[in-house]
Amino acid sequence: MIRIEKRIQPLRYQGIFAATSAVVIAFVVGCAIFAGLGVNPLTAYAAMGKGVFSSADAFSEVLVKATPLIFTGLAVATAAVMMLWNIGAEGQLVWGGICAAGAALFLFPQTQPWLLIPLVLTASALGGMVWALIPALLKAKLRVNEILTTLLLNYVAIIYMEHLFYGPWRDPAGFGFPGTAQIPEAAQLLRFAGTRISLGFPLALLCAVMLYYLLYKSVWGYQVRVIGKELRAARYAGFNVTGKILAVMALSGAFAGMAGMVEVCGIHYRLQTGLAVGYGYDGIIVAWLAGLNPLVVPFTAILLGALFVGGEQLQSVLGLPSTISLILEGALLFGLFTGQTLVRYTVTISGRSKEVS
Amino acid sequence: MIEDLTFIAQISIKSSVAVLLATVGGIINERSGVLNLGIEGMMLVGALAGFAAGHFTGSPLLAVAAGALAGGMLSLVHAFFTIGLRSNQVLSGLALTILGTGLANFLGRPLIGQTGVRIRQLPVPYLADIPVIGDILFNQSPFAYAAYLLVPLAWFVLFQTRTGLILRAVGEDARSADVAGVNVPLTRTLSVFVGGLFAGLAGTYLSLSYTPGWKETMTGGQGWIAIAMIIFCFWNPLLAFFGALLFGGLTALQFFFQATSMDLIPSYVLKMLPYLLTIGVLVMVSASSKRRKSASPADLGVPFYREL
Structure with missing residues (x-):
C-alpha cells in the first residue's frame, strides 16, 4: 500500500531536486534495460560517455543536436507557462523548414547573405506562427482542445512536406532522390571552425534569454503567468485572455518554426526526410525538465542532445538500437514526476495500510 | 456501382476496427475520471507484443493475449503515476506515448520485415451469405466480430450494471463516491487497466490482421484520433461506432481512389483528410459545448486524494 502525505512545506530547491531525480531514475532504468539485454550497464554508459566527451568534435555534435531542441523546448515552455499545451512543435518546425527552404530557393534566390538570412529566418518564424495560430484560434474562439488539434496538425504538416519534396519541389537534378535542390550558399548559416555547429546555436541562446526577460521581467509576461496560474483571477483582473492565447501560441509557433530553419539552413541545406525526427516532441521533455524556465532550457536541451549522441554511439559500438534514447527520454519524464511528487509529499510504502480514523 | 459501394463499405469497417477498440477502451478509462493520452503508445506496444508473440509461438490466441496484456501493463505505469503519485495526467499520458514508442521501436528492431501469425478474414457461416450486408459486416477479421460484441458489452456494463454505476460515480464526483465507501484509487486503476487492454488489442489488430507485420510507428x-473520437461520441461506446466509421470511411475512400487511379482529389490531400476531419469533428463538438459539458465526466483529469 502506498501512503502519501502532504509535506507542511515543499522541499527547498524543488526544480533541481526534481530534475536530478529524473536523471537518476532514467539512469537506473537504463541499467535495468542494459542488464536485461545482457550488456554490462557500466560498459554501455562508458560507451555513451565516450561518444559524448571523447573529443571536442564529439561534443560539438551534442550542441548540434541541442540547437533545434532549445527552440522546440522554448516553444513548449512559452505555451505551458500559460497552461496551454503545444504538442504541435513538430508540425510548426516542419512549416518553418518548408518556409525557410521555399524562401531561400524560390522567393529570394539572388539576395545577399546579410539580407537573405534574416528574410529566411523571418519566413520560417512566420510559417511556424501561422501553423500554431490555427489551434490557437480554435482554442480562443471555440474552446477546442488544443492538445489534440496541435498534435493532429503535425501529421498534416508532415504529409504536406513530403508531398512537396516528392512532388513539385523535388530537385530535378537529384537522381530521383526525394528532396529539394540545395539552398543557395547565401542562405546557409555560418558554421564554427570545423564543426557542424551553426550560427543557430547562439541564436537559440539569445532567444532563451529574450524569452526569459519577456516572461519574467515584463508586465505582459506577468499577465501571462497569472493566467497560467489562476485563470479566474486573471479574468477578474480584466486581463485579455483571448488575445494572450493567440499571442502566446504565435510566439510558441515562431520558436518551433525557427527550429526548422536552423535544421534546413544549418544542417541539411535542403528540405528532405530527416527534418521531422521528433524534435518537436522532445521539446516537451526539454521544457518540463527545465521547470519551464527559459534560462534552464539550453542546459536540458544539451542533456538530451548528449543522450542522442550517446545513443548513436551505443549503436555503432555495441550494436544496440539507438532508439534506446527514446526509452530513456520516457524514463526521464517519469523520473521527473517522481521527483515532483517527492518535493511536495512524503511517500511511505508499507505492507499494511493503516486506516485513518 | 453496388460492387464499388460494397467494397468501400467493407474496407471502411476493416479500417475502423482499431480506432473503435481504442476509443471504447478510452471511454471506459475516462469515465472513471482519468485522462490517458498514452493510447498511441499502448497501441504500439500492443502491436509489437502481439506480433512478437505470434512470431515466436505461432499461436494466434497467445498473440492476441500478449498484445492486449502488453497494452494493459503499460497503462499501469500511467495509473501508478497519476493515481498513486498524483502526477499531471496530461504530461504522464504524453510520457507514456513517448515511452511506449521508444519501447516498441527498440524491442521491435530485430522483427522488422519478419513474418508472423496472420489472422485473416473469416466469413461467418450463413450470415456472410446475406446479400450486400453479409459481405460488408460478416466477411471481416475476427477482431471486427470481437468489436461488434465488446462495444455493446462496454455500453451495457457502463450504463446498466452496478459496476458501471460505481465507475461513473468515481468519474463524476470522486469525493462523494469515496464517502459512499467506494475505493476510488482501485476503481480508477482497474478502469485504466481495461482501457490499456483495449488499446493493446487495437494495436494487435493492426499488426496481426490489418497490415500484418511489424513496422515502426x-x-x-x-x-x-481515438482520443478525439472519445469526445466526439460524448463518452458513449455505442456512438463510437459512428466516430470510428468516419475515420474508416475516409481511409477506405483513399484506397478506392488509389485502386481506381482516379485523380479527383490529390493523394496527399486524401492522406491528410482523416486528421483534418478529426479536427473538424472536434470543432463541431465544441460548438455544441453545452451537450459536451454535460456528457464529459465532471472529475475528468482531476486527481483524487484524501487531504487531512
Missing part, C-alpha cells in the same frame, strides 16, 4: 496517429 505503424499506428500512424490512430491512438490520437
Whole structure:
C-alpha cells in the first residue's frame, strides 16, 4: 500500500531536486534495460560517455543536436507557462523548414547573405506562427482542445512536406532522390571552425534569454503567468485572455518554426526526410525538465542532445538500437514526476495500510 | 456501382476496427475520471507484443493475449503515476506515448520485415451469405466480430450494471463516491487497466490482421484520433461506432481512389483528410459545448486524494 502525505512545506530547491531525480531514475532504468539485454550497464554508459566527451568534435555534435531542441523546448515552455499545451512543435518546425527552404530557393534566390538570412529566418518564424495560430484560434474562439488539434496538425504538416519534396519541389537534378535542390550558399548559416555547429546555436541562446526577460521581467509576461496560474483571477483582473492565447501560441509557433530553419539552413541545406525526427516532441521533455524556465532550457536541451549522441554511439559500438534514447527520454519524464511528487509529499510504502480514523 | 459501394463499405469497417477498440477502451478509462493520452503508445506496444508473440509461438490466441496484456501493463505505469503519485495526467499520458514508442521501436528492431501469425478474414457461416450486408459486416477479421460484441458489452456494463454505476460515480464526483465507501484509487486503476487492454488489442489488430507485420510507428496517429473520437461520441461506446466509421470511411475512400487511379482529389490531400476531419469533428463538438459539458465526466483529469 502506498501512503502519501502532504509535506507542511515543499522541499527547498524543488526544480533541481526534481530534475536530478529524473536523471537518476532514467539512469537506473537504463541499467535495468542494459542488464536485461545482457550488456554490462557500466560498459554501455562508458560507451555513451565516450561518444559524448571523447573529443571536442564529439561534443560539438551534442550542441548540434541541442540547437533545434532549445527552440522546440522554448516553444513548449512559452505555451505551458500559460497552461496551454503545444504538442504541435513538430508540425510548426516542419512549416518553418518548408518556409525557410521555399524562401531561400524560390522567393529570394539572388539576395545577399546579410539580407537573405534574416528574410529566411523571418519566413520560417512566420510559417511556424501561422501553423500554431490555427489551434490557437480554435482554442480562443471555440474552446477546442488544443492538445489534440496541435498534435493532429503535425501529421498534416508532415504529409504536406513530403508531398512537396516528392512532388513539385523535388530537385530535378537529384537522381530521383526525394528532396529539394540545395539552398543557395547565401542562405546557409555560418558554421564554427570545423564543426557542424551553426550560427543557430547562439541564436537559440539569445532567444532563451529574450524569452526569459519577456516572461519574467515584463508586465505582459506577468499577465501571462497569472493566467497560467489562476485563470479566474486573471479574468477578474480584466486581463485579455483571448488575445494572450493567440499571442502566446504565435510566439510558441515562431520558436518551433525557427527550429526548422536552423535544421534546413544549418544542417541539411535542403528540405528532405530527416527534418521531422521528433524534435518537436522532445521539446516537451526539454521544457518540463527545465521547470519551464527559459534560462534552464539550453542546459536540458544539451542533456538530451548528449543522450542522442550517446545513443548513436551505443549503436555503432555495441550494436544496440539507438532508439534506446527514446526509452530513456520516457524514463526521464517519469523520473521527473517522481521527483515532483517527492518535493511536495512524503511517500511511505508499507505492507499494511493503516486506516485513518 | 453496388460492387464499388460494397467494397468501400467493407474496407471502411476493416479500417475502423482499431480506432473503435481504442476509443471504447478510452471511454471506459475516462469515465472513471482519468485522462490517458498514452493510447498511441499502448497501441504500439500492443502491436509489437502481439506480433512478437505470434512470431515466436505461432499461436494466434497467445498473440492476441500478449498484445492486449502488453497494452494493459503499460497503462499501469500511467495509473501508478497519476493515481498513486498524483502526477499531471496530461504530461504522464504524453510520457507514456513517448515511452511506449521508444519501447516498441527498440524491442521491435530485430522483427522488422519478419513474418508472423496472420489472422485473416473469416466469413461467418450463413450470415456472410446475406446479400450486400453479409459481405460488408460478416466477411471481416475476427477482431471486427470481437468489436461488434465488446462495444455493446462496454455500453451495457457502463450504463446498466452496478459496476458501471460505481465507475461513473468515481468519474463524476470522486469525493462523494469515496464517502459512499467506494475505493476510488482501485476503481480508477482497474478502469485504466481495461482501457490499456483495449488499446493493446487495437494495436494487435493492426499488426496481426490489418497490415500484418511489424513496422515502426505503424499506428500512424490512430491512438490520437481515438482520443478525439472519445469526445466526439460524448463518452458513449455505442456512438463510437459512428466516430470510428468516419475515420474508416475516409481511409477506405483513399484506397478506392488509389485502386481506381482516379485523380479527383490529390493523394496527399486524401492522406491528410482523416486528421483534418478529426479536427473538424472536434470543432463541431465544441460548438455544441453545452451537450459536451454535460456528457464529459465532471472529475475528468482531476486527481483524487484524501487531504487531512
